[in-house]
Amino acid sequence: MKITDYxxxxxxxxxxxxxxxxxxxxxxxxxxxxxxxxxxxxxPPFIDVTYHREEFVYNKRPSGYYEKFAIRKRxxxxxxxxxIMHRYGIDAIPHLICxxxxxxxxxxxxxxxxxxxxxxxxxxxxxxxQFEDKFIPETDGHxxxxxxxxxxxxxxxxxxxxxxxxKGTPTEFxxxxxxxxxxxxxxxxxxxxxxxxxxxxxxxxSYIVTQMFFDNKKFFTFRDACLKAGITVPIxxxxxPITKKYQLTSIPRKFFINFPEDLVNELLxxxxxxxxxxxxxxxxxxxxxxxxxxxxxxxxxxxxxVDTTYKIVEKx
Ligand code: FAD
Numbered sequence: 001m002k003i004t005d006y007x008x009x010x011x012x013x014x015x016x017x018x019x020x021x022x023x024x025x026x027x028x029x030x031x032x033x034x035x036x037x038x039x040x041x042x043x044p045p046f047i048d049v050t051y052h053r054e055e056f057v058y059n060k061r062p063s064g065y066y067e068k069f070a071i072r073k074r075x076x077x078x079x080x081x082x083x084i085m086h087r088y089g090i091d092a093i094p095h096l097i098c099x100x101x102x103x104x105x106x107x108x109x110x111x112x113x114x115x116x117x118x119x120x121x122x123x124x125x126x127x128x129x130q131f132e133d134k135f136i137p138e139t140d141g142h143x144x145x146x147x148x149x150x151x152x153x154x155x156x157x158x159x160x161x162x163x164x165x166x167k168g169t170p171t172e173f174x175x176x177x178x179x180x181x182x183x184x185x186x187x188x189x190x191x192x193x194x195x196x197x198x199x200x201x202x203x204x205x206s207y208i209v210t211q212m213f214f215d216n217k218k219f220f221t222f223r224d225a226c227l228k229a230g231i232t233v234p235i236x237x238x239x240x241p242i243t244k245k246y247q248l249t250s251i252p253r254k255f256f257i258n259f260p261e262d263l264v265n266e267l268l269x270x271x272x273x274x275x276x277x278x279x280x281x282x283x284x285x286x287x288x289x290x291x292x293x294x295x296x297x298x299x300x301x302x303x304x305x306v307d308t309t310y311k312i313v314e315k316x
Contacts, residue, residue: 001091002174003120004206006045007234007296014290015297016313017236019048021304022074029083035306036084042313046091047084048122048209048299051077053100055130078109082116091120093176098142099126099135106142106151107161114155114171122176122209123148123200134186146200149175153204177201179208179235181222185256194229207233209299212240212251214282215260216289237290240301241283241308242267243276280311287316 006015018039023031036047052074058066081092094113101109113121125145128135137143142151154160158170177200180193187193197208208226213219219237226235242251248259248267263282270278287298298316302309 001045002172002206003046003091003093003176004174004234006091007207010296012294014295015045016042016316017044017046017048017297017299018309019050019238019299019301020080021050022052022076022080024073025071025075029080031304032080032084033087035302035304036088038306038310039302039313040088044090046093046120047088048093048095049077049080049084050074051095051097051124051126053097053126053129078112078116078118081113081118085118092118093120093122094118095122095124096148097124097126098137098145098148099129100138101142102138102140103142103151104140104161106148107155110152110155110171110173114173119172120174120176121152122178123152123205124178144196145177146196146203149177149200149203149205156204174207175205176207176209176236177205178211179222179226180211181213181218182211182257184211190225191229194225194231197226198229198231201231201233205233207236207296209236210238211255211257212238212301213257214242214263214286215258216286216293219290220293234296236297236299237295238299238301239283239286239312240303241276241312242279243305243308245272245275276308280308283312284315287312291316 020032020035052072054070054072057069057071059069061067077094081094084092096109123145125135142148152173152175155171156173158168160168179197183190183193187196210219210222223235245267248264252258266278267275290298300309
């Protein structure tokens with residue numbers, strides 16, 4: 001079923017959903033099932049599975065020189081989606097990125113998804129590769145997520161890259177895109193970022209999932225700004241509890257978000273062992289307020305931490 005249909009059928013009730021990462025190469029589906037089995041109690045209608053492009057690793061050779069390899073440490077997004085759908089009978093949403101894909105490879109990936117009965121996709125640009133200071137698309141690849149959305153939308157209208165295909169079977173992808181309550185770090189300013197987000201919606205995306213945030217005011221401001229810009233699709237808040245003190249610096253560095261002063265002050269006061277309890281409590285309060293505000297769904301970045309996610313969701 002399309003993700004937007006779940007929202008439409010929920011009759012104003014807030015749903016919950018989870019995002020999982022493919023296990024590191026060498027891991028197994030048990031890693032994913034161990035995370036998801038306990039969370040199924042909360043009846044998530046869908047699970048997101050992230051996509052990870054290749055990374056560079058350096059191996060030291062006997063000569064002392066280093067050899068550079070490109071490897072994908074977390075492959076398996078599509079297989080995991082199919083397995084989730086098979087095991088739990090719910091929808092799985094693969095993340096699809098522009099980085100590392102030519103337009104033809106993208107088309108072929110979408111055909112695979114379509115044939116597998118996966119008809120939801122989160123369309124993203126992806127980040128710069130490790131050791132590159134900006135995102136570089138493939139020569140024949142998409143530069144921005146909006147271009148990927150356009151390609152998927154074309155396929156939904158039976159338009160494939162090969163112009164000789166006159167009556168291509170239309171796909172039925174429901175397309176989600178990313179939004180940033182605290183602005184994407186590369187955008188020149190907040191309103192321009194919203195304008196680019198609007199372009200993704202106009203190109204065919206049907207809902208937005210946000211970057212994590214710890215201050216609900218940022219989300220409400222973002223939601224208002226979207227509405228003002230004419231974006232009326234469902235906006236799903238992305239949530240992650242803080243569980244360790246070092247995340248006070250690692251999360252802003254990686255995700256370009258700010259922690260609210262109250263949270264930082266409280267976290268700095270407590271001992272390391274108490275950080276998780278406080279982070280869980282903070283996230284529960286965030287969720288309760290977001291629910292009261294009528295968000296369609298609370299989307300949790302589990303990052304494999306089932307225990308923490310469970311403790312939050314059981315309280316909301
Ligand atoms: P875009 O929408 O293309 O935006 C990128 C930047 O370009 C922004 O600054 C935007 O303002 C600007 N921009 C957009 N359009 C234009 C234009 N036409 N002209 C000029 N500038 C423009 N990454 C992964 O690798 N794998 C994942 O599975 C993954 N999952 C994610 C899930 C969520 C919910 C979120 C929020 C992010 C996820 N990411 C993932 C990270 C994401 O790939 C990065 O944040 C990336 O830097 C931007 O992706 P985007 O789709 O928002 O890009």
